[in-house]
Amino acid sequence: MNTGDEMPATAIYQAPVLRRVEVATPRAADEATARTEEVKISTDHVSIKYGEKVAVRDVSLTVQDRSILALIGPSGSGKSTFLRCLNRMNDLIPGASVQGRVCLDGENVMDPDVSVVELRRRVGMVFQRPNPFPMSIFENVAYGPRRRGLNDRRKLDELVETSLKRAALWDEVKDDLRRKSGLALSGGQQQRLCIARVLATDPEVILMDEPASALDPVSTLRIEELMRELREAYTIVIVTHNMQQAARVSDVTAFFTMAEDRAGYLVEVGPTGRIFTRPNERLTEDYISGRFG
Amino acid sequence: MTTTSNPAMGRSAGPKPSLRRKASRGSILADRAATVALWGTGILVILILGAIILHFALAAWGVVSPSFILSDPSRATLGGVMPILWNSIYILVLTMLIAVPVGILAGIYMAEYAGDNGITGAIRFAEESISSVPSIVVGLFGLILFVDDFHWGFSALGGSLALTFFNLPLMTRLSEQALRAVPQEERNASLALGATKWQTIQHVVLPLAIPGLITGIILTAGRVFGEAAVLLFTSGVGTPPHYNFLNFDLTNPASPWSPFRPATTLSVYIWNLNSEGLGAFKNQIVDGSAAILISMVLIFNLGARLIGRLLTRRLTAA
Numbered sequence: 001m002n003t004g005d006e007m008p009a010t011a012i013y014q015a016p017v018l019r020r021v022e023v024a025t026p027r028a029a030d031e032a033t034a035r036t037e038e039v040k041i042s043t044d045h046v047s048i049k050y051g052e053k054v055a056v057r058d059v060s061l062t063v064q065d066r067s068i069l070a071l072i073g074p075s076g077s078g079k080s081t082f083l084r085c086l087n088r089m090n091d092l093i094p095g096a097s098v099q100g101r102v103c104l105d106g107e108n109v110m111d112p113d114v115s116v117v118e119l120r121r122r123v124g125m126v127f128q129r130p131n132p133f134p135m136s137i138f139e140n141v142a143y144g145p146r147r148r149g150l151n152d153r154r155k156l157d158e159l160v161e162t163s164l165k166r167a168a169l170w171d172e173v174k175d176d177l178r179r180k181s182g183l184a185l186s187g188g189q190q191q192r193l194c195i196a197r198v199l200a201t202d203p204e205v206i207l208m209d210e211p212a213s214a215l216d217p218v219s220t221l222r223i224e225e226l227m228r229e230l231r232e233a234y235t236i237v238i239v240t241h242n243m244q245q246a247a248r249v250s251d252v253t254a255f256f257t258m259a260e261d262r263a264g265y266l267v268e269v270g271p272t273g274r275i276f277t278r279p280n281e282r283l284t285e286d287y288i289s290g291r292f293g
Numbered sequence: 294m295t296t297t298s299n300p301a302m303g304r305s306a307g308p309k310p311s312l313r314r315k316a317s318r319g320s321i322l323a324d325r326a327a328t329v330a331l332w333g334t335g336i337l338v339i340l341i342l343g344a345i346i347l348h349f350a351l352a353a354w355g356v357v358s359p360s361f362i363l364s365d366p367s368r369a370t371l372g373g374v375m376p377i378l379w380n381s382i383y384i385l386v387l388t389m390l391i392a393v394p395v396g397i398l399a400g401i402y403m404a405e406y407a408g409d410n411g412i413t414g415a416i417r418f419a420e421e422s423i424s425s426v427p428s429i430v431v432g433l434f435g436l437i438l439f440v441d442d443f444h445w446g447f448s449a450l451g452g453s454l455a456l457t458f459f460n461l462p463l464m465t466r467l468s469e470q471a472l473r474a475v476p477q478e479e480r481n482a483s484l485a486l487g488a489t490k491w492q493t494i495q496h497v498v499l500p501l502a503i504p505g506l507i508t509g510i511i512l513t514a515g516r517v518f519g520e521a522a523v524l525l526f527t528s529g530v531g532t533p534p535h536y537n538f539l540n541f542d543l544t545n546p547a548s549p550w551s552p553f554r555p556a557t558t559l560s561v562y563i564w565n566l567n568s569e570g571l572g573a574f575k576n577q578i579v580d581g582s583a584a585i586l587i588s589m590v591l592i593f594n595l596g597a598r599l600i601g602r603l604l605t606r607r608l609t610a611a
Contacts, residue, residue, distance in 0.1 A: 087485065089481065089484070089485060092480075092481065092484065094408070117487050117488070117489055118487070119487075120484065120485055120486065120487040121486075121487030124485065124486070125485040127478065127481070127482065127485075129478070131478050131479070131481075131482045132482075133479065133482065133483075133497060134500075134501065135608075143483070143486060143488070143496070144486040144487060144488070147486070147487065147488040147489070147492045147496070148487070194482075197486065198485075198486065201486055201487055
């Protein structure tokens with residue numbers, strides 16, 4: 001019974017899930033900026049090429065600490081490519097090259113002497129398709145810490161528990177942490193496991209590449225709820241095709257689209273509330289009102 | 294029911310095609326023929342293996358017994374094949390000790406580190422070329438290098454190294470393929486968690502590649518068991534002396550543990566006995582040796598699969 005993604009009978013998840021999300025309508029810009037003045041990520045004239053083809057052109061934006069930035073736009077507008085340059089996952093794609101500056105706490109992550117291993121520990125990533133390792137739930141969460149040499153059994157137990165609790169998965173999996181494979185969970189649970197796995201590495205930023213696009217509506221709301229909670233402690237950048245989702249969860253929205261030469265670029269970025277009600281650009285308005293293309 | 298609810302989407306009127314309408318005769322025949330042919334070839338493969346096993350099981354009936362396995366060869370009586378069986382196992386283990394780690398490491402390099410460039414092209418070309426060099430030529434090369442140039446004489450080590458030359462390309466290629474078959478998303482998941490490349494290979498890629506690696510090990514081991522031509526010129530032909538297994542002096546060629554002693558294996562022994570052997574029990578010994586060789590191959594293959602499965606379960610809990 002407990003393996004499905006249905007709402008469990010625990011108090012944590014009964015009504016609050018839906019209620020909270022309803023409340024999470026776009027918030028005012030000043031509220032987001034009032035929280036903290038600190039810039040967590042800034043990109044400065046970032047262009048990304050695959051071989052000769054320009055995938056992303058000249059994107060400059062900043063992300064405040066402990067806020068959620070949503071990247072929206074049509075397929076092929078370079079959102080995911082841009083997202084991947086924030087933790088240098090583009091390094092893994094043959095022929096990909098990034099120009100410009102990408103700063104985390106003011107430090108350019110593109111510098112040759114930056115350790116990508118350290119960068120990726122501080123900037124975690126959740127992928128579109130839930131991708132737990134074919135290991136037990138416990139080992140999935142313990143994977144990152146173990147790779148950094150944490151082997152103390154008690155500390156690992158503790159870390160796995162807190163990470164799973166933060167990812168709102170603990171109650172569903174606590175009874176067979178070590179016996180059950182991460183792959184035996186439902187899609188929504190797998191994605192929360194992947195989030196727990198990232199949280200266990202104690203990141204500062206979490207990148208999410210359409211984290212709910214492979215999930216059913218209930219699981220999607222859960223992930224959104226989770227993002228709202230995580231925002232208290234982490235900076236989140238999410239790529240989404242779902243505009244309601246962007247409106248529900250994000251503080252700031254950036255709209256990307258494609259130029260004539262099919263290179264993606266940033267049309268405008270601003271507080272989510274304003275982008276969805278009074279966008280500055282005609283292109284943005286057309287897209288969010290469904291008149292695009 | 295459907296047409297009335299939405300007339301705009303209704304199909305054109307007219308008699309509905311029957312579900313029972315027959316496909317054309319030709320396509321049905323082709324379908325049946327394909328089914329029969331595919332089943333037939335599958336069964337043929339099993340039949341061939343079955344026939345070989347059955348033939349030698351029958352031929353070796355009454356020959357293979359604990360005493361045949363455990364005693365020394367003899368001229369006058371049936372005797373046994375113990376030292377020869379020992380040599381086969383010895384050379385197998387020695388060869389695998391060299392070929393498996395080197396092959397897997399080379400496979401990791403090819404799959405994970407070397408891009409597609411001139412060097413990898415040259416390595417692939419070399420792999421394919423060495424693999425298709427006739428084994429007798431590899432044996433000759435081993436003779437020149439180990440037996441003559443190195444002055445080792447016929448030796449188990451020389452035989453193992455020659456077999457390694459012969460098998461390394463296969464082991465490397467199969468390891469590479471096994472690693473490449475692991476989805477890139479698994480690597481990305483690990484790297485995105487701040488694991489290093491080597492940690493990712495160690496903890497994610499290799500465990501997932503185990504079934505493919507085991508296949509490589511089995512095919513390599515099969516060639517070691519079966520190879521006679523390479524060993525003829527390198528580890529030697531002849532009837533081994535009585536082995537004293539308590540002699541652990543590795544430098545003493547009389548010690549069965551020494552890599553520097555001539556070591557006739559079962560395949561070589563069978564070839565030798567069958568082509569130029571004498572003695573009243575020659576045919577029985579050949580049949581018995583063949584049956585033991587086949588059993589060893591089967592036991593090894595099943596054992597390797599079993600170990601692979603246990604390893605996978607241990608490493609991945611899947």
